[in-house]
Amino acid sequence: MDLKDLYRDVILDHNKQPRNFGRLDPCDTSADGNNPLCGDRLTVTLRIAGGRVSDIRFEGKGCAISTASASLMTEAVKGLDAAQIHALHARVHGMLTEHGDALPPTDLGKLAALAGVREYPARVKCASLCWHTLDAALAHAADAPGAATVSTE
Amino acid sequence: MSGAPYDVARVRADFPILATQVRGKRLAFLDTAASSQRPLAVLEAVDHYERTSHANVHRGVYQLSQKATDAFEGARERVRRFLNASSTREIIFTRGTTESINLVAQSWGRRLGPGDEILITWMEHHANIVPWQMLCERSGATLKVAPITLRGELDLEAFEALISPRTKLVACTQIANALGTVLPLERMIAAAKRVGALTLVDGAQAVSHQRVDLRALDCDFYAFSSHKLYGPTGLGVLYARESVLREMPPWQGGGDMILTVSFTRTTYAELPYRFEAGTPHIAGAVGLAAAMDYLDGLGLERVQQHEQALLARATRALRAIPGLRIIGEAAHKAGVISFVLENVHPHDLGTILDDEGVAIRTGHHCAMPVMEFFDVPATARASFGCYSDDADVDQLVAALGRAREVFG
Numbered sequence: 040m041d042l043k044d045l046y047r048d049v050i051l052d053h054n055k056q057p058r059n060f061g062r063l064d065p066c067d068t069s070a071d072g073n074n075p076l077c078g079d080r081l082t083v084t085l086r087i088a089g090g091r092v093s094d095i096r097f098e099g100k101g102c103a104i105s106t107a108s109a110s111l112m113t114e115a116v117k118g119l120d121a122a123q124i125h126a127l128h129a130r131v132h133g134m135l136t137e138h139g140d141a142l143p144p145t146d147l148g149k150l151a152a153l154a155g156v157r158e159y160p161a162r163v164k165c166a167s168l169c170w171h172t173l174d175a176a177l178a179h180a181a182d183a184p185g186a187a188t189v190s191t192e
Numbered sequence: 193m194s195g196a197p198y199d200v201a202r203v204r205a206d207f208p209i210l211a212t213q214v215r216g217k218r219l220a221f222l223d224t225a226a227s228s229q230r231p232l233a234v235l236e237a238v239d240h241y242e243r244t245s246h247a248n249v250h251r252g253v254y255q256l257s258q259k260a261t262d263a264f265e266g267a268r269e270r271v272r273r274f275l276n277a278s279s280t281r282e283i284i285f286t287r288g289t290t291e292s293i294n295l296v297a298q299s300w301g302r303r304l305g306p307g308d309e310i311l312i313t314w315m316e317h318h319a320n321i322v323p324w325q326m327l328c329e330r331s332g333a334t335l336k337v338a339p340i341t342l343r344g345e346l347d348l349e350a351f352e353a354l355i356s357p358r359t360k361l362v363a364c365t366q367i368a369n370a371l372g373t374v375l376p377l378e379r380m381i382a383a384a385k386r387v388g389a390l391t392l393v394d395g396a397q398a399v400s401h402q403r404v405d406l407r408a409l410d411c412d413f414y415a416f417s418s419h420k421l422y423g424p425t426g427l428g429v430l431y432a433r434e435s436v437l438r439e440m441p442p443w444q445g446g447g448d449m450i451l452t453v454s455f456t457r458t459t460y461a462e463l464p465y466r467f468e469a470g471t472p473h474i475a476g477a478v479g480l481a482a483a484m485d486y487l488d489g490l491g492l493e494r495v496q497q498h499e500q501a502l503l504a505r506a507t508r509a510l511r512a513i514p515g516l517r518i519i520g521e522a523a524h525k526a527g528v529i530s531f532v533l534e535n536v537h538p539h540d541l542g543t544i545l546d547d548e549g550v551a552i553r554t555g556h557h558c559a560m561p562v563m564e565f566f567d568v569p570a571t572a573r574a575s576f577g578c579y580s581d582d583a584d585v586d587q588l589v590a591a592l593g594r595a596r597e598v599f600g
Contacts, residue, residue: 042547046540046598077539078556078569100569102537103599159543 045159046103049111049152054103059113061096068180072099072172074164079105083172087180091120097169104153104162109169111150121177128170135163198498200581203490206231207579217549220587225369225397225528225575226553228422230483237482238424238475248471250448260474267477268464271429274484275414276405281434281463285472288428289396290319292415293363295430295467296392297323299443300361300413306332309358311389313351313375314340314565315368318558320394324363333360340565344371344520352383359389366398370559370573371520372503372528374398381411390436396420400577401499401526403492412436418476422578423483427476430467437463444469487578495578499527502576506585513592519571527576530557533592536599538570544598545572548591550584 063069066084073080081099085092095117097109116124130147135156156166204210207229212219221229241263247256249264268280277283286292304310310324314337328335336359338351355362362384367374377393384391392413395404400421406414414431418424432440442449442460446469451459460466487495506529510516515534533541542554553573556563563570574588 042544042598045543051599076555078563079539080569102539104540106537162539162543165539 070176224577292430423480
C-alpha cells in the first residue's frame with residue numbers, strides 16, 4: 040500500500056482548489072455535516088429544478104480527503120435526480136469500504152480517485168461525510184425546505 | 193541509582209510492543225498522552241494473578257479468595273503510598289478518570305443548588321466539563337470557566353476574580369492534555385480554600401510524569417486512570433479526603449458496597465467499599481500496583497527529567513520547520529506538543545506520519561473548547577513517556593518533511 044495511492048494528484052488538486060466551493064443563496068435545501076472525531080465540518084447547499092440538482096456548493100473545514108471528496112461529489116451530482124444520487128452514493132460507498140475487488144471502478148469517473156481510501160479504514164468517514172450530508176439535504180427537501188444536520192458519529 | 197544516567201534503551205527493552213514494526217518501519221509511539229504502553233512487569237503481574245490467585249474478593253473464606261483479596265487490597269495500599277495519601281479509606285477504585293469525576297459529580301454534587309458555582313478552566317478535557325454541565329442542569333448550579341491566554345496558560349488573575357463565596361468546587365486539570373500546560377495548582381488550591389470551596393484535580397496526564405504528593409497538594413479529590421500510568425485499561429482511582437467522603441452518599445448500589453440488606457432498610461459498607469459496588473477490576477488493580485513499582489524503580493524524577501529533555505529537543509526541532517505552529521507554549525509544560533502544519537490538515541498528517549511508523553494523536557483531543565480558542569479544527573499531538581527517545585523525535589521530524597513533500 041502506497042501513500043501515493045491515497046493522496047493521488049486528483050485528490051491533492053481538489054483539496055487545493057475545491058470546485059463549487061461556497062454557499063448558494065438562496066438555495067432550495069441545505070444540510071450541515073460534521074465528523075466530531077476529527078473536527079471536519081461542511082455545509083452543502085442545493086438548488087433543485089425539475090427534480091434534479093441544478094446547482095450545488097459546499098463549504099467547510101476538513102482534511103484533504105473530506106475536501107476533495109466533497110469537491111468531486113459536487114461535480115458528479117449536478118443534473119442527477121435523488122434516485123440517481125442515491126445509486127451513485129451506494130457505488131461510492133462500496134468503493135470506499137469493500138475489499139477483494141481488485142478492479143478499479145470504471146464507471147465512477149473522477150470519483151474513482153478516492154479508491155485508495157479503502158486501505159485506510161480510519162479515513163472512510165472523511166470521504167463519506169459529504170455524501171451523508173447530501174443525503175440529509177435531499178431527504179430534507181423531500182419533507183420541507185430548510186436546513187438539516189447530520190453527523191458521521 | 194540516582195547518579196547513573198537514564199538508560200532509555202534498557203527501559204525500551206521492558207516494553208515488548210515497542211519492537212513492533214508499522215508498515216515495515218520502526219514504531220515511533222508518540223501517543224502516550226492518550227494511553228501508555230505496558231512494561232513486561234505489568235503484563236507478568238496480571239498474568240501471574242490470573243494463573244495463581246484469582247477468585248472474587250471480599251467474599252469467600254477459602255484460601256484463593258483470600259489471596260485475591262490480599263492482592264486487591266495490597267494494590268490499594270500501593271496506590272496510597274504512590275500518592276502519599278493518608279489512608280486506604282480514601283482510595284476508591286473506579287473504571288477510570290471519567291468515572292472518578294462522575295462519581296464526585298453524582299454523589300458530592302447532590303448538595304449543590306441554585307446560586308452555587310463550579311469553577312473549571314478553559315483547557316479541561318471533556319471528562320472534566322460534561323459531568324459538571326450535567327450536574328448544573330440537574331441542580332440549578334452555575335458552571336464558570338476561567339479563561340486562558342494565547343500561550344495556553346491559565347489567566348490566573350481572571351481565575352482568582354471568578355472565585356467567590358458562591359464557588360463550591362474548583363475542578364481543574366493538573367496538566368492540560370491538548371496543550372501540555374502544567375497548571376499552577378498550589379495557588380489555585382489556596383485560592384479555593386480561602387472561600388471554603390473544595391478542589392478536584394484531574395491528574396490523568398500528570399500522575400505518571402511527575403511525583404504527586406497528595407498530602408502536600410492538599411486537594412479534596414484527585415482522579416486518574418491506570419492506563420495512562422503504564423497499567424491496564426478499565427481501571428482508575430478516585431482519591432477523596434476522608435472527611436469529605438464521610439459526608440457523601442453512595443452513588444451506585446449493589447453488592448460489595450453494603451453491610452446489610454433488607455427490604456425495609458439497607459446499611460452501607462465502610463469506606464472506601466461503600467463507593468465500590470459490584471466485583472471490581474481485580475487484575476487491573478494488580479497491574480496498576482506493578483506499574484507503580486516499575487515507575488518507582490525507574491525513578492519518577494528521572495523519568496520527568498528525561499521527558500523534559502525530549503520536550504526541549506522536539507520543541508526546537510519543530511520550531512525550525514517552516515509553516516509549523518505549536519499550539520500551547522506555556523512556560524511550564526509537560527511532554528506534550530500540539531501543533532498544526534500550514535496547508536496540511538492534522539488528519540492527513542496523522543495518516544502520512546503513520547505511513548512512516550510514527551503514531552501521534554490527531555483531532556480535538558476531547559478538548560473542543562481549546563480548539564475553538566485557538567481557532568483550529570484539530571491539532572496533531574506528539575506526547576512522550578518513559579520509553580520515548582531521540583530516535584522517536586527524529587522520526588517525527590523526518591515524517592513531517594514527508595508530509596510537506598506530499599502536500600507540496
